[in-house]
Amino acid sequence: MERSNRQIIQRYLRHNKKFPHIWCPGCGNGVVLGCLLRAIDRIGWIKDDVVLVSGIGCSSRAPVYVDFNTLHTVHGRALAFATGVKLARPHLHVVTLMGDGDSVGIGGNHFVHACRRNIDMTAVIINNQIYGMTGGQVSPATPQGALSTTTVYGNLDQPFDISRLAEAAGATFVARSTTYHVKELEKVLGQAFRHVGFSVVEVVAGCPTTYGRRNKLGGPVEMMRWQKEKAVSVKKAREMAPEELAGRIVTGVLVDRDAPEYTREYEKIREAARAAQPEPTVEEDKVDRTGAEP
Numbered sequence: 001m002e003r004s005n006r007q008i009i010q011r012y013l014r015h016n017k018k019f020p021h022i023w024c025p026g027c028g029n030g031v032v033l034g035c036l037l038r039a040i041d042r043i044g045w046i047k048d049d050v051v052l053v054s055g056i057g058c059s060s061r062a063p064v065y066v067d068f069n070t071l072h073t074v075h076g077r078a079l080a081f082a083t084g085v086k087l088a089r090p091h092l093h094v095v096t097l098m099g100d101g102d103s104v105g106i107g108g109n110h111f112v113h114a115c116r117r118n119i120d121m122t123a124v125i126i127n128n129q130i131y132g133m134t135g136g137q138v139s140p141a142t143p144q145g146a147l148s149t150t151t152v153y154g155n156l157d158q159p160f161d162i163s164r165l166a167e168a169a170g171a172t173f174v175a176r177s178t179t180y181h182v183k184e185l186e187k188v189l190g191q192a193f194r195h196v197g198f199s200v201v202e203v204v205a206g207c208p209t210t211y212g213r214r215n216k217l218g219g220p221v222e223m224m225r226w227q228k229e230k231a232v233s234v235k236k237a238r239e240m241a242p243e244e245l246a247g248r249i250v251t252g253v254l255v256d257r258d259a260p261e262y263t264r265e266y267e268k269i270r271e272a273a274r275a276a277q278p279e280p281t282v283e284e285d286k287v288d289r290t291g292a293e294p
Contacts (some may be wrong), residue, residue, distance in 0.1 A: 003041055005034070012037045012047070013069075018064045026220025028205025032126055033062050035147040035182060036095070039189040050093045051227040053082040055107060057099040058133045058207075059126040069259035076106030079114045079123065086121050090263040092123035093193065100141035104160050108140070115169035118197045119262035124161055124189070125200065128207035136210040147214045166200040169253050173199035178227040179206065181251060188253060197261050204249055 009015065023029050040050065050068040056075035063070035069092070073081045078096040086094045098260035103111050103125045116124065130148060131137040138148040140160045147154060161178045173195040175188035185203060192199035206212060206223030217223055227249065234252035237245060 005038075008034075008037050008041055009238050011041070013065055014067050015140060021065060022061055023058060024209040026208040026223070027058065028128065028203070028207075029062065029126060030096075031179040031182060032059070032124065032185070032205065033065070033153070035186040035189055036097075036124065037066070037172055039186050039193060042186075042190060042291040043193055045093050045149060045193075047070070048094070049091065051082070051085050051106040053078045053085065053094065053096045055098055057102045058128075059097055059099045060102060064095050066198070076102055076108075076157050077110065078102065082121055083114065083117075083119055084173055086119055086263060087266065090120075090267075095193070096121065096123045098123065098125050099132070100125060100127040100129065100160075100162065101134075101137075101139040104162055104165060105131075107270075112165075112169045115171040115198055117262045118170065118172055118259050120198070121193075122189075122199045122201065123166075124192075124207050125202045126240070127162055127202055128205045128211060129159070130207055130211040130221050132207050132210045136214065137286045138163075142211075146210075146211075148205050149214075162202045163200065163250075164256055166202075170196075170198075170259075171200045171255065172197035172257050172259045173253070174202075175253045176202040176204070176249070178204040178249060180224050180227040181231065184251060191253060191256075195256070197259055255263045 052063040052068045053071045054063050055078040082094050082096045095143045127141050129141050131139050136149040138151045138155050142155050163174050166174045177185040192201045192231050208220045212223050231249045231251050237250045
């Protein structure tokens with residue numbers, strides 16, 4: 001049975017504890033959280049089996065609002081905590097929610113190694129091209145030439161392509177969408193959650209308050225219109241020349257492949273280690289059984 005948005009709100013939000021939320025008008029975080037909840041509801045995951053982990057940032061406030069098992073951790077370390085959870089309880093569905101600065105800036109090293117391990121969890125990265133909550137500093141996803149509080153005359157560095165970084169580091173499922181393309185975003189999140197292995201969903205989002213205002217990009221409507229006009233599907237992108245793709249946002253599933261999953265491989269190692277242990281002597285066996293010296 002497909003639930004209405006009102007039913008989704010009643011079912012998944014901690015509406016009696018943590019509202020109103022802290023997000024600015026026009027922020028894309030609410031759109032992403034709505035898509036995430038609808039995707040989980042459609043899959044049918046049991047709430048007690050879901051763990052939502054975040055670091056620090058605007059997007060990282062999301063776990064506070066939802067009625068799952070939640071961890072709000074330190075800046076850039078969401079994937080490290082999530083990896084520990086998944087290794088300890090492989091049956092749980094672990095999802096991290098991060099911003100661009102949290103994931104590929106402060107947490108960049110954790111991100112790269114999570115991709116190569118192929119542990120079965122999903123990293124949702126909301127890319128609003130700025131450190132929004134902590135003051136509007138330049139992030140690894142800030143476009144070249146853009147203004148921030150730490151690049152007041154323009155950013156010199158080329159931005160990371162987060163999805164291509166994930167692919168190069170070994171992630172077995174990578175998708176990108178925007179907060180304008182709500183239906184597509186909900187769909188690719190569902191595909192990522194079903195994928196066995198490490199999945200990454202990059203969501204291009206607007207930050208009208210910190211990034212858009214400083215770079216004179218207009219309000220929430222203009223920033224949504226920009227996403228609509230710049231987006232091109234991965235299918236169409238394959239028919240376009242590199243110069244035509246410059247400045248465009250390629251959306252859809254970019255990578256989807258199979259590879260050995262980390263927790264399953266880890267269990268094999270544990271079994272091998274147990275098998276390699278020598279049989280206990282009679283005296284040692286007595287200690288194990290009674291807890292007392294023979």
